[in-house]
Amino acid sequence: MxxxxxxxxxxxxxxxxxxxxxxxxxxxxxxxxxxxxxxxxxxxxxxxxxxxxxxxxxxxxxxxxxxxxxxxxxxxxxxxxxxxxxxxxxxxxxxxxxxxxxxxxxxxxxxxxxxxxxxxxxxxxxxxxxxxxxxxxxxxxxxxxxxxxxxxxxxxxxxxxxxxxxxxxxxxxxxxxxxxxxxxxxxxxxxxxxxxxxxxxxxxxxxxxxxxxxxxxxxxxxxxWLADAARLPSEDAVILERRAAATEGRVTIACPITPRISNFDDLDPLKLEPGIDLVMVPPGTPIPDAALIILAGSKATIPDMAFLRAQGWDIDIHAHHRRGRPVLGLCGGYQMLGRTIADPEGIEGPAGTIDGLGLLDVDTVLTADKALVHVTGTALGARFDGYEMHMGRTTGLATTRPVGRFDDGREDGATSADGLIAGSYVHGLLADAGQRRAWLARIGVAGTGPDHRASIDxxxxxxxxxxxxxxxxxxxxxxxxxxxx
Known part of the structure; x- marks a missing residue:
């Protein structure tokens, strides 16, 4: 035609x-x-x-x-x-x-x-x-x-x-x-x-x-005006700071906005939950009192880690953890939770190493090889269907406590000894309703939202x-x- x-x-x-x-x-x-x-x-x-x-x-x-x-x-x-x-x-x-x-x-x-x-x-x-x-x-x-x-x-x-x-x-x-x-x-x-x-x-x-x-x-x-467009995955970071602040009576999940935040549509499924307020925290603003902090992906993890520290968000995250509240890092956010992030080949910018948040006993080395693969598996007793998209290899003691297991037998992510800190390389982890309910249960919320894919459809x-x-x-x-x- x-x-x-x-x-x-x-x-x-x-x-x-x-x-x-x-x-x-x-x-x-x-x-x-x-x-x-x-x-x-x-x-x-x-x-x-x-x-x-x-x-x-x-x-x-x-x-x-x-x-x-x-x-x-x-x-x-x-x-x-x-x-x-x-x-x-x-x-x-x-x-x-x-x-x-x-x-x-x-x-x-x-x-x-x-x-x-x-x-x-x-x-x-x-x-x-x-x-x-x-x-x-x-x-x-x-x-x-x-x-x-x-x-x-x-x-x-x-x-x-x-x-x-x-x-x-x-x-x-x-x-x-x-x-x-x-x-x-x-x-x-x-x-x-x-x-x-x-x-x-x-x-x-x-x-x-x-x-x-x-x-x-x-x-x-x-x-x-197409109100239903709000249910489609986000692509442009310009919209992040337009999202509303927390609403009284709801449970707050906070995510700081770093300059090179990527794949922040991983958080879109949380908008399907009526009991949740997803607060995207702009620069110059402290991370609010929240039940859960999520660190999203990053296209340049080392500069974003430096920015996070310059904003004082590292202090907020450590205080949040001391209060016994969980933190979830996805992809670049997972790397930031570890002890160090090294870029010896200058993959994402000038070669160098930076200290991470030190909340997970892992270290990341960025490499030129890029993982690009659709993955399915189980985490927290529930199924997930997502994809890996990252440069870098993360190793350390915390990986012996993986977040999930892929159907091909590989393990994903890492968990701290106290169970409060978790990092995963899976994008789309929260899209499946059962998987999302499992994470929300950890903060005392009964998830009731549908599968993200069904909502988009x-x-x-x-x-x-x-x-x-x-x-x-x-x-x-x-x-x-x-x-x-």
């Missing part, structure tokens, strides 16, 4: 959610659909069945399409590990560290890989739904672009431009994009969607017509139903057929 691409007037206009929703719409109509994003920048990633990693949003979109995620769905992934450098992942595998100063020239050779992945998806599907990155209006980034119009024109994919009415200025942002981009780029845009509308869409009829008249593009619909169905009502889906399908073969 073809392909269609959603680009945005800016970041965070809802492209990822709309692509996921459209994937579920098309899958519900019996079509073979695949998501695609040529270039993503995120420290929230997922492991694919073919042994690679892609952005979390593309894994969610694959789930929406009811297919297994593959590295072709996100052939280029940048994982920031410092203010001026990112780990470059190409087709699921680490290709090296790319300084931001070299990104423009470094991306030029990636279009070949991107187009090859896109064509493989086209060959196995009826329709590919493509997500752009940022905005085509960022004309200072247009030369060598591989994420928006550079890809759209190279692949011959028609574009729908998404504007966010909730942030204001949607007429100017949509019409203004037409005004600033190259005419040949503008010719790739065939219409627009207005996203995140609150209230009666009829109130925007005049604005909708003004966009059509001034841009020359047709409108494909006004999408209402229900949210996607609800989003798809809304899109069917408010978007001209048949016109989008017809537009997709104009994509180049």
């Amino acid at each position: 073809g392909a269609v691409m959603l680009q945005g007037t800016g970041s965070d206009v809802g492209k990822s959610v709309l692509v996921a929703g459209l994937c579920r719409v098309f899958a519900n109509r019996g079509l073979r659909v695949r998501p695609f994003k040529s270039q993503n920048m995120s420290n929230n990633a997922a492991v694919t069945a073919d042994g690679g990693e892609i952005g979390r949003a593309q894994a969610t979109q694959a789930f929406a399409a009811r297919v297994e995620p593959s590295v072709d769905m996100n052939p280029v992934l940048l994982k920031p590990q410092g203010d001026r450098s990112s780990q470059l992942i190409v087709r699921g595998q680490v290709r090296g560290i790319l300084p931001s100063s070299r990104w423009r020239e470094g991306r030029e050779g990636l279009l070949v890989d991107i187009l090859a992945s896109y064509r493989r998806l086209r060959a196995e599907s009826d329709i590919v739904v493509v997500e752009g990155a940022g905005s085509p209006a960022e004309i200072n980034l247009r030369q060598g672009d591989i994420a928006n119009m550079g890809f759209a024109r190279a692949a011959g994919v028609p574009v729908i431009l998404v504007g966010d009415i909730d942030r204001g200025g949607v007429i100017a942002s949509l019409v203004g994009t037409r005004a600033v981009i190259d005419p040949a780029d503008a010719a790739m845009i065939h219409g627009f969607l207005v996203n995140k509308f609150r209230g009666d869409p009829a109130l925007f009829d005049d604005g909708y017509r003004a966009i059509e008249d001034r841009s020359g593009w047709r409108g494909y619909g006004v999408v209402p 229900a949210a996607l169905d609800a989003i798809a139903e809304t899109l069917e009502r408010h978007v001209d889906i048949d016109a989008l399908l017809a537009l997709s057929e104009t994509a180049d073969d």
